[in-house]
Amino acid sequence: MFDVGFWELIIISIVALLVMGPEKLPGLLRDVSKWARTIRQFVSQTRSEIERELTLEPDKDLSARISELDDLVKYAPDKQTPSENNSPEK
Secondary structure, eight states: OOOOOHHHHHHHHHHHHHHHOTTTHHHHHHHHHHHHHHHHHHHHHHHHHHHHHHHOOOOHHHHHHHHHHHHHHHHSOOOOOHHHHHSOOO
């Protein structure tokens, strides 16, 4: 992502030491590492969820059950309600 080499890290460290001072630098590094860890975990979880959703295949067992139900509906007699049986035919 970022192409930061050894010398760039040294320069960033020296600037941070001069700006923040030696007392606040350890706390700053701790906070930055917590944020970086949180962001990495979020990106990793989001990536894995997206990959899982993209690789989901339709449930073959479910489609087989649906086709069985369709067959049953085709061959099952229609059920009439009592009001339909008593109504006069036109």
